Amino acid sequence: MRSLADQKDKRASADMADRFDAGKWFDGKCIRPSIYTDPALFDLEMERVFGAGWVYLGHVSELPQPGSYKSTWIGKEPVILVRNASGDLRVLRNRCRHRGATVCQEERGQARHFSCAYHGWTYDLDGRLVAMPEPDGYRGVVSAAELPLLPAATVDDYRGLIFASLNADVAPLREYLKPALPYMDEFLDQGAPWELAVAGQFKLLARANWKLILENSTDGYHFQYTHRSYLNLVDTEQGERHRVAKGTSVRFVRALGNGHGVIHGPRSSSNEARRPRIAPREWDRFVEQAHRDHPEQADRMIASSVGSFMNVCLFPNVSLSDLFLRELRPIAVDLTEVRHTVFKLVGAPDIANEIRLRIHESFNGPGGLGNTDDVEAWRRVQEGVQAAPDQWVLLNRGLMRESDDGEGGRVSDGSDETAMRGAYTEWARLMSAGGASR
Numbered sequence: 001m002r003s004l005a006d007q008k009d010k011r012a013s014a015d016m017a018d019r020f021d022a023g024k025w026f027d028g029k030c031i032r033p034s035i036y037t038d039p040a041l042f043d044l045e046m047e048r049v050f051g052a053g054w055v056y057l058g059h060v061s062e063l064p065q066p067g068s069y070k071s072t073w074i075g076k077e078p079v080i081l082v083r084n085a086s087g088d089l090r091v092l093r094n095r096c097r098h099r100g101a102t103v104c105q106e107e108r109g110q111a112r113h114f115s116c117a118y119h120g121w122t123y124d125l126d127g128r129l130v131a132m133p134e135p136d137g138y139r140g141v142v143s144a145a146e147l148p149l150l151p152a153a154t155v156d157d158y159r160g161l162i163f164a165s166l167n168a169d170v171a172p173l174r175e176y177l178k179p180a181l182p183y184m185d186e187f188l189d190q191g192a193p194w195e196l197a198v199a200g201q202f203k204l205l206a207r208a209n210w211k212l213i214l215e216n217s218t219d220g221y222h223f224q225y226t227h228r229s230y231l232n233l234v235d236t237e238q239g240e241r242h243r244v245a246k247g248t249s250v251r252f253v254r255a256l257g258n259g260h261g262v263i264h265g266p267r268s269s270s271n272e273a274r275r276p277r278i279a280p281r282e283w284d285r286f287v288e289q290a291h292r293d294h295p296e297q298a299d300r301m302i303a304s305s306v307g308s309f310m311n312v313c314l315f316p317n318v319s320l321s322d323l324f325l326r327e328l329r330p331i332a333v334d335l336t337e338v339r340h341t342v343f344k345l346v347g348a349p350d351i352a353n354e355i356r357l358r359i360h361e362s363f364n365g366p367g368g369l370g371n372t373d374d375v376e377a378w379r380r381v382q383e384g385v386q387a388a389p390d391q392w393v394l395l396n397r398g399l400m401r402e403s404d405d406g407e408g409g410r411v412s413d414g415s416d417e418t419a420m421r422g423a424y425t426e427w428a429r430l431m432s433a434g435g436a437s438r
């Protein structure tokens with residue numbers, strides 16, 4: 001029997017959906033913390049943001065041949081991203097048509113079919129039900145042809161970055177990505193002409209709402225405070241504070257439109273200026289070896305190995321950073337899975353790819369000096385806002401100095417919260433509209 005509390009919760013959720021007023025959570029400059037703590041709001045986000053728009057699922061290099069698959073999520077919906085026998089990408093809901101069990105448990109692999117472990121129903125790479133044990137029990141009731149794994153409504157990729165949507169009425173992918181395309185190209189061309197391919201991944205659970213992690217992708221204000229211990233280490237090792245910690249005036253942040261944002265640093269031309277903030281000894285060895293063994297490619301190899309010093313954040317669940325991307329999977333209102341995917345350069349000398357891995361590990365890796373700081377900062381915000389879900393917090397840094405960027409977005413100093421405001425503007429639009437249709 002459902003408890004009275006359950007029934008009250010259901011009524012509150014229905015009421016929120018019917019009379020959604022985004023201004024109760026975001027007024028353009030502040031955030032009501034229940035945006036990070038309210039389970040009913042989280043459920044509505046899964047429907048109106050993750051269930052209705054484009055969600056990043058993976059990179060083509062993760063699916064090299066027919067039968068390659070990756071199990072992942074679109075909001076609360078488990079899905080299988082798979083290359084079918086003809087080599088086309090499919091996104092299938094990972095939910096057996098018999099009793100609803102997930103049919104694929106592995107995170108990735110090679111398969112000819114997906115077989116449900118509960119009663120043995122088996123589906124091919126296009127989701128068709130091809131085996132139903134003891135079919136006599138269904139004669140005249142249902143046929144296998146009626147019961148494929150349900151597909152996502154649409155799947156598409158931009159230069160190898162794969163997105164899918166559960167909403168057939170969603171705007172075309174390129175339209176949705178358009179404001180961010182120049183920065184996406186900058187990320188994708190970081191090692192040109194060498195192509196990017198996945199070199200490795202790791203994931204972690206953050207005890208924080210997914211939007212806190214999304215915000216962090218364009219937060220240029222936190223670096224020298226959150227990552228102070230790392231900067232102190234760099235001081236000790238290098239005798240000077242790295243450029244990223246020296247003020248913010250040379251960086252900019254932009255709200256690009258459609259909820260996307262970018263924080264961009266200066267490009268450096270000298271090898272000394274490029275010297276990364278972490279793994280300095282490995283870096284010196286790399287530079288020496290690159291010049292010695294690959295004199296003609298050395299400069300390009302060195303430049304591409306440190307990336308472009310940029311984060312481009314694609315609403316709602318992925319940010320492309322130097323060398324890697326960060327994917328978010330909301331699990332509960334206060335729990336998010338974070339996946340990092342590091343990229344190598346296909347065909348580049350091994351030393352270039354080795355230094356890329358070392359650079360990522362040292363700062364953004366599972367035990368990296370930077371990633372661990374950020375995870376703790378998100379947890380602390382979650383803990384703080386849970387105590388006072390109605391006491392508004394600030395999102396107004398730089399309001400007086402941001403300006404139009406001439407392309408429909410807003411631009412400001414790299415420490416400002418301009419891109420976060422852009423993300424919440426899109427959040428409010430989707431939540432109010434009841435979906436991401438065009």
Ligand code: FES
Binds near residue numbers: 101
């Ligand atoms: S739930 Fe999958 S075969 Fe029964």
Ligand SMILES: [Fe+2]
Binds near residue numbers: 223226227374
């Ligand atoms: Fe950080």
